[in-house]
Amino acid sequence: MPSSKRVLIVDDEAPIREMIAVALEMAGYECLEADSAQAAHGLIVDVKPDMVLLDWMMPGTSGIEFARRLRKDELTADIPIIMLTAKGEEEHKIKGLESGIDDYITKPFSPRELVARLKTVLRRATPKGIEEPITIDSLTLDPVSHRVSSELHPLDLGPTEFRLLQFFMTHQDRAYSRSQLLDLVWGGNVYVEERTVDVHIRRLRKALGKRHDYLIQTVRGTGYRFSSQTA
Amino acid sequence: MPSSKRVLIVDDEAPIREMIAVALEMAGYECLEADSAQAAHGLIVDVKPDMVLLDWMMPGTSGIEFARRLRKDELTADIPIIMLTAKGEEEHKIKGLESGIDDYITKPFSPRELVARLKTVLRRATPKGIEEPITIDSLTLDPVSHRVSSELHPLDLGPTEFRLLQFFMTHQDRAYSRSQLLDLVWGGNVYVEERTVDVHIRRLRKALGKRHDYLIQTVRGTGYRFSSQTA
DNA sequence: GCTGTTTGTCATATTTCTGTAACAGTTTCA
């Protein structure tokens, strides 16, 4: 699970960047800063932030122009952008929304508001995994209450087992290699032994009990698969 | 809790805002004003008004669009909205009610009527769980008298613990992260350490006593959950 | 200005989880 969201702040004035960064960090975001469109582009390509806060007025490439460029490139097209505009520039709003900006905030703004907007935009942009409980052969996982039950009996899973099961239940009938599972369940940049997956599979199977452990199938030479079909 | 209700008036025409504000202030409400959706959003996030009076027609983000946005965000979703429409725009009524607007008034209107509607909407909106006592396994919370009792024995809770418990009792069987709890119980985006939540959970559990502390469950790696189900 | 609460933060215990290594079992296929 990627821990905190990374936000890239693009503004040519360092003090403003700092102020924003402090506010966001207090709210639990990870901040990156860039003082120009050029620098920003580099960072975006390198670290793929979860969203970009972009100052409207910047020497060189203007904010809006930069935004448009980001939208054009498939790699960066779906990074949400919030534009920072100064009071009185509101006429540009329409142009901004047209070029795919997700929201914009007029300076001055309160940190509180900034964080609120950010949250909204991020939520809207992050197609949140289904909120509905999933049931397979009387095994139920409820993402909302964070519970798993087998024939109404609650099961006790550790966090990783829970994520693993959730992943499997939403990706059935497909074999995943250990390395894929590490990427998709543990999250990209962690270094753990592939065999660790085995151990968690084991723990999950044990937790599921005899009634359901058949759902997690070993695909020899490849990895594991979750399926209700016995094959 | 501020004694008088705060009403945010959103309209791009200052004279109209003023007129409304005067009327409401005479009726004992506290008024805030905003001349655009942008400004309004800022105020809402910052001061959390008890309700919003929203002009239908505004340059930029239209009233209805704004209303929809407020509804989407959990933080602002249950702030009641009254829409102000000009005569002849009544066809929009249906659309308005669909997007979660609580009432609408056609201009011109008398101050008397405005206040009456406002009162109705506020009364209707407030009882949203803030009227009836809730009881779970002999643990009772009475929002009106602001009291909590376990098997008829009164419990002594601090204000924050009370709000926390109230929130939990009205949102059962759902795991909340610490950050969500801070947003939803502490209100707005107060800058408080996430660990602080643990401390208040602790205090609440202690206050609930052995008889009931099982209701507050730790969801490791995620946060907390309130549920009468044992697991 | 005092006094008793309430609150947010720390520092410190406790508890629970995780990743590894080591060894045991299985399957594959010369």
Next chain:
DNA sequence: TGAAACTGTTACAGAAATATGACAAACAGC
């Protein structure tokens, strides 16, 4: 049949998350 290649299990120490108790600042009521 036997070795090689995989996978299953178990135990365990270090890591991570949570629980708890204490404290000082902020507050509310006198």
